[in-house]
Amino acid sequence: MSSAADPLPENVSRLVPLTPAVFYVLLALSSGARHGYAIMQETTSLSEGGFTMGPATLYSTIQRLVELDLVVETRADRGADSRRRYYELSGTGFRLLDAEVKRMNSVFKRAARLVQRRSEG
């Protein structure tokens, strides 16, 4: 079994810093399984319109994440719409997202200090 403290494999950790597309797909899935189109909408919502993904970016990103085993397609039949394909985070996927969020926090703190200093003139 794997723990939240396990180090990420090199081919995963080198994705940090995550691209916006990867980050938002993982983030959208962090609150539970979703299908592609819902991930797209969740991304627009989570970013308050500051980042939008077209279908090309969305589906190619999902495919890549599945190949890396960061995201898993769930077979669980949920809901009426037969077109939908549901995805969820793998343990590794979650740990990657967690690592990115921690990184963002430390970068933000440093950056905010620098930028604030200059704002004051």
Place this chain on the structure above:
Amino acid sequence: MSSAADPLPENVSRLVPLTPAVFYVLLALSSGARHGYAIMQETTSLSEGGFTMGPATLYSTIQRLVELDLVVETRADRGADSRRRYYELSGTGFRLLDAEVKRMNSVFKRAARLVQRRSEG
């Protein structure tokens, strides 16, 4: 004259979210003028080794930022080393960095909440 509250031109604001290379170049320059090589070292330092730029990324990024007028080459005080070319942030460059930092903060807050929730199981 331009104020910190002026909206960014569309060809600038669409750079948000910034790529890591652009972000770190702007951030390194936020505390004052620097030459290319120093930006490279500052980036490694600011990111605690989490992000490193090779010369190809560095100089092509600087060139792009100069063309966009986000960064300006300064003629002033080259110091001892005649090879060095110094750059500084333009007002627009600073406002872009500021916008990115604000965005990071709001994204981080949302993300941390979601990720924390799942961590707790």
Place this chain on the structure above:
DNA sequence: ACAAATATATCAGTAAGAGATATATCTGTA
């Protein structure tokens, strides 16, 4: 004088994202 570090530059290759378009299915409604 020599080696190592500093500093900029550029080429060729790759990976990821964007715009466009296609197609199928589902939902509401007239």
Place this chain on the structure above:
DNA sequence: TACAGATATATCTCTTACTGATATATTTGT
């Protein structure tokens, strides 16, 4: 029951930004 519009996935091609490699010149230390 026909139709319009929204939902949903898929994929093609092009562009952009990054990467690894290599080159070259200058400066610094010994």
